[in-house]
Amino acid sequence: MPVYVWKGRTLAGDAQTGEIEAGRQDEALDILRKKRILVTSLAAKAGGFAMPKFGGGVSVSTKDLAIFTRQFATMISAGLPLVQCLDILAKQSSKPSFGKVITEVTREVEAGSTLSDALGKHKSVFDDLFRNMVAAGEAGGVLDEILLRLATYIEKADALKRKIQSAMVYPAVVLTVALGATSFMLIFIIPTFAKMFTDFGGELPLPTKIVLGMSGLLTSYWWVAILAIIASVLGFQRYYATENGQRVVDGLAIKAPVLGDVLLKGAVARFTRTLGTLISSGVPILSGLEITARTAGNKVIAEAIMSARASIREGETVSAPLKASGVFPPMVTQMIAVGEQTGALDEMLTKIAVFYEAEVDTAVDTLTSIIEPIMIVVMGGIVGGMVVAMYLPMFKLINVVSQGD
Secondary structure: OOEEEEEEEOOOOOEEEEEEEOOOHHHHHHHHHHOOOEEEEEEEOOOOOOOOOOOOOOOOOHHHHHHHHHHHHHHHHOOOOHHHHHHHHHHHOOOHHHHHHHHHHHHHHHOOOOHHHHHOOOOOOOOHHHHHHHHHHHHHOOHHHHHHHHHHHHHHHHHHHHHHHHHHHHHHHHHHHHHHHHHHHHHHHHHHHHHHHHHHOOOOOHHHHHHHHHHHHHHHOHHHHHHHHHHHHHHHHHHHOOHHHHHHHHHHHHHOOOHHHHHHHHHHHHHHHHHHHHHHOOOOHHHHHHHHHHOOOOHHHHHHHHHHHHHHHOOOOOHHHHHHHOOOOHHHHHHHHHHHHHOOHHHHHHHHHHHHHHHHHHHHHHHHHHHHHHHHHHHHHHHHHHHHHHHHHHHHHHHHHHHHO
16 A cells, blocks of 8 residues: 655644555545644655556546536536436446446435535545535535536636647657657668668768767667666656655746746646635635645645645735745736735636636647747758768768769
């Protein structure tokens, strides 16, 4: 079972740290929460190796979850009883595994559990945000409105995630193709020229020697290159599993040229959309900030949010620690400060989210327009340089032949 290293404070404010075994990170958080520990950081312990679990949880796509939530909201608002709604949704689910989960939730509700408690027994499908919003809807008697708001949030969050993924996948695919084409030429094409040059004899130009050396190295020791790639990937994964590794990598990611702009704007949009949705649904701001930090997707952003949570607990503002972190753009912290002063923080957060979701679209288009010519130049330079290096000896040979005539 994985081991997690945690830091936190007691209700009295005393700092504590320790290790805990749990199947998943959210289970570790639940255990610590029951012990009345306010967790400030939680990360998998480095150095261990855990065998992957197969079939241990139900995987539900964001699209299926959004459809379920919207249909659930429609039936509740139409006046259908809760158990009947769940029974209908379980039977019409296109995914048998998801249908089974809904059936189990239905049985829990029939046995007397609240909907939020029943959902809490399936944490691999319904996350903290989902369960807390449902609990707020049940408490306020506005479950249908909360479910509609939740469905909208899931759809917008999924759309934002897809945009950011497309921005990251495009350069990765182009770079992979470039490396593949270069490796193919070095392994299969260049050796043909090498044999020809050996038969010719004579001194080869320096660029030709470099290309032939690279070809010979890759042809003879291709397995070393593969092992180096695998070792690099595993090493990065182990480093990123540490708390400091996440902080360093995530910090460099949002500061990277062009791509960092997309990632930062996406993180801001996700943070403001999540927190705005939770607050407007009646979830307490302390709980909302804790949930938002866990769903931030970036360690630096998450730490800034937890600083804001600590600030609120001490009776201060949300905007001050966000501004002090230096991560969030000035416009964001200023608008949050105005929202706090006017008592309309949820509305202000939603406006920021709408603005930055549009900014992500623009940033993705900019990234694509910049990367395309750069990749063309890089590919052209690599392939063209190799072609020129191979033809230089031929030009030299032609000159020698013509001078001999």
